[in-house]
Amino acid sequence: SAVISQKPSRDICQRGTSLTIQCQVDSQVTMMFWYRQQPGQSLTLIATANQGSEATYESGFVIDKFPISRPNLTFSTLTVSNMSPEDSSIYLCSVIAPRTDTQYFGPGTRLTVL
Amino acid sequence: SQQGEEDPQALSIQEGENATMNCSYKTSINNLQWYRQNSGRGLVHLILIRSNEREKHSGRLRVTLDTSKKSSSLLITASRAADTASYFCATDAEDYGNNRLAFGKGNQVVVIP
Numbered sequence: 001s002a003v004i005s006q007k008p009s010r011d012i013c014q015r016g017t018s019l020t021i022q023c024q025v026d027s028q029v030t031m032m033f034w035y036r037q038q039p040g041q042s043l044t045l046i047a048t049a050n051q052g053s054e055a056t057y058e059s060g061f062v063i064d065k066f067p068i069s070r071p072n073l074t075f076s077t078l079t080v081s082n083m084s085p086e087d088s089s090i091y092l093c094s095v096i097a098p099r100t101d102t103q104y105f106g107p108g109t110r111l112t113v114l
Numbered sequence: 115s116q117q118g119e120e121d122p123q124a125l126s127i128q129e130g131e132n133a134t135m136n137c138s139y140k141t142s143i144n145n146l147q148w149y150r151q152n153s154g155r156g157l158v159h160l161i162l163i164r165s166n167e168r169e170k171h172s173g174r175l176r177v178t179l180d181t182s183k184k185s186s187s188l189l190i191t192a193s194r195a196a197d198t199a200s201y202f203c204a205t206d207a208e209d210y211g212n213n214r215l216a217f218g219k220g221n222q223v224v225v226i227p
Contacts, residue, residue: 001159031212031213033213033215037154041219042202042218042219042220043157043202043204043217044217045214045215045216058214090154092156092157094215096213100162101144101162101164101206101213102147102159102162103147103159103204104159105156105157105158105159107155107156108154108156110154
């Protein structure tokens, strides 16, 4: 398995500001993923972050709005830029555990934008 | 992108009863994974079933996969109040690639003590 931590666990932010979410894994992993879960909804993949390359974004998500860093094999950040109330969601990172196809998720960051 | 889709029902059952929820998907998959989420927290991985498997068990959980019908079911036996949660299926589709998961809408399960 993989143990994943995220910071912050929750935050309340003002419109127009940015928030950077950190994701730390207890083992080296090639692929890390960032998902968004809007209130009462299911999860939607934002992007895939591989170490040493640019993140790959899904349709509807752009780098200017959700810049991602992946400086090493155990860490990634997602920034939610120029926030609006529509960005209020839970943001979750996930990884594929080494030598498996199982995808494990972090505890999530609950973001509220006023 | 392909989406797994659970039957959109909220289940309310008595403790000790069994709970069954279903998931359907649209394209060929590599595997299907079931998750539990308590009160908007992180997702807890329950079971992964591969496309060449038909049934898997883990404790009180039983997952079936029917690739001909493109559907899966999750059975929780002898439910407990702690099983109250949302349950999601997620598919790793062959044509989606790179272990990206497409999630279903989720099932709300309430177990009444």
